[in-house]
Amino acid sequence: MYEYKIDIPSSINITTPVVITIHGMGSNYDDLNTLVPAIIGNAVSIHLQGDLSFGAGYAFFIPDFTKYSEESIIRLVIDKIYATITKIIADNNLQQQPIYLIGFSQGAIIGTGLINLYADFLTKVWLFSGRMPTFIAESGQKLTTKTKTDVFVSQGLIDPLFEPKVGQAIAKNLGSHVRTLQYKEYPSGHTIHVNAIVDD
Template identity: 25%
Template structure:
């Protein structure tokens, strides 16, 4: 199997090739890259494998996973293909590296958060959990995709109170949508614009460590 994406992989410092590890796949925002995302999750690299996925479409000095017709309106064909390719990539990486298939997490910001939440809905309990920072779920995903149960998927959703790209109301609507589908939703608002505050980072790092520890004890 060949990867549709370039990526960085960071193995734990005391890596044991005979052990399977919980893993975080990061998905960056529009115009960014996988290296920016690693800065957010670097404190977790002692316990987790970190796989930073780079969007396959160039945008300025960075990359993206799909293009838009307008703000909040992905080009459907490109979005569909990104979802398919990312599902395939997660399978590819799980086969290639010592990844525990029962402890796979997605962590995305903006476009990456949109993809992470959509993938939670298409992959269901193939994922242990997701962290979605300042995103939403496109209407066509909710209305037209084949959706899986996410009852057992842990979710950390956060939004900036002063987000000038996706207004805070979108954050409330997104959280409400998922709270109807699973009881495992943490929803936090931070006094920030369209970005990740230090408080947000501290909270999701702690959340991931605790959730992975719970999964190891079950």
């Protein structure tokens, strides 16, 4: 299991979502916690932290695919994150709650995998400044029925890592099989534009 922080409000009901946050490379589980009340409001928050040291923080995988394929590395991470989330949810008796996810950069990459590889696991997803690996895209192309997942994708117009066409490709793939898809571009780099927090 990944290291994590969990915050359970004093008052929840069956409609209160469980929100998973997955940070980008070089950060930690505190990076996205302020987005939960800003975007969603009252929610159970589970903030995951990568298990690999990277810079001043952590990563879930190192993007070096010279020795092992991208699929073998990233698929293992996605499966481990899915197992971690389901265990935390079961341990805290939260199985009846809708599950949301907020992912930035590497977290957004992982988010695309959870959507396409674990159909109907997530109710709502926000993907900020990410990309979709080929094997995840191919999994999505095999889905023939609409899932129950609503997705918001944002991309920076001057993102030096993932240019707009990368975000557009995510939106095109997911748009074919998720319940709803919103895609927006912002005049920003590799970050979460302030308007992306309120535009959904």
